[in-house]
């Protein structure tokens with residue numbers, strides 16, 4: 001189908017079915033353009049909780065749509081591509097995590113939102129990269145902590161909060177792909193630039209960053225800092241929204257170890273969603289996220305605590 005026809009059809013179906021499209025910053029530009037809201041995982045969770053639409057089309061990855069369903073059991077939550085996963089969520093198997101957790105019975109479990117409903121249900125608190133320091137800060141200093149599933153974010157938080165965690169050794173394939181050597185070379189060619197990095201990146205990248213923060217944190221930093229050139233070490237999808245917001249600034253994606261066509265870092269899972277798949281999922285109201293009710297209730301508790309604390 002022609003792109004313009006697809007866009008018109010999606011708009012028509014959205015109206016007809018009282019649907020809302022929530023899109024993560026890492027989505028393709030076409031999807032960002034048609035979305036009702038664009039945000040990071042925390043912003044989208046909040047938006048999912050307050051929407052009056054009957055159908056939520058979640059253009060992101062599976063765990064994000066699952067979080068929207070946990071928060072909105074009475075709404076139909078659809079995903080354009082069922083296979084759009086996440087290396088962090090998929091690398092934390094519930095059975096293995098239970099065995100791991102059982103070794104530390106006196107620890108509270110804090111999990112990054114990038115995990116399945118089963119892992120959330122085994123957690124005391126959930127966090128995002130935007131509120132993680134605040135969530136850790138709410139836990140008494142003498143309380144031992146398990147942090148999962150992102151070891152890079154966990155390592156960063158240990159340094160920032162001056163505490164020690166037991167870490168689950170998961171990682172994001174996208175944020176681990178940045179090349180330190182290429183980044184240093186790029187910086188030497190742009191010595192006035194500032195490097196902004198997401199804390200899912202490895203410690204050697206974070207060490208040379210001028211700013212470390214969540215997706216929305218990076219966006220706000222680049223919007224408000226007077227610097228003219230930024231090297232951005234996170235998924236390249238955020239550059240689309242940013243370029244519109246700061247047209248006078250130069251935004252350079254941080255280089256990856258592998259040479260790829262755009263010389264930047266893109267999440268293959270996020271990019272599985274297309275305009276065409278979005279159209280079909282809205283038309284057929286499928287694939288739909290379904291969560292067994294007890295699991296939903298158990299997974300909701302640590303998310304609600306997070307939302308109260310943030």
Ligand code: SF4
Nearest residue numbers: 061086087172174267
């Ligand atoms: S960028 Fe990384 S953490 Fe985000 S969805 Fe992709 S694999 Fe998961």
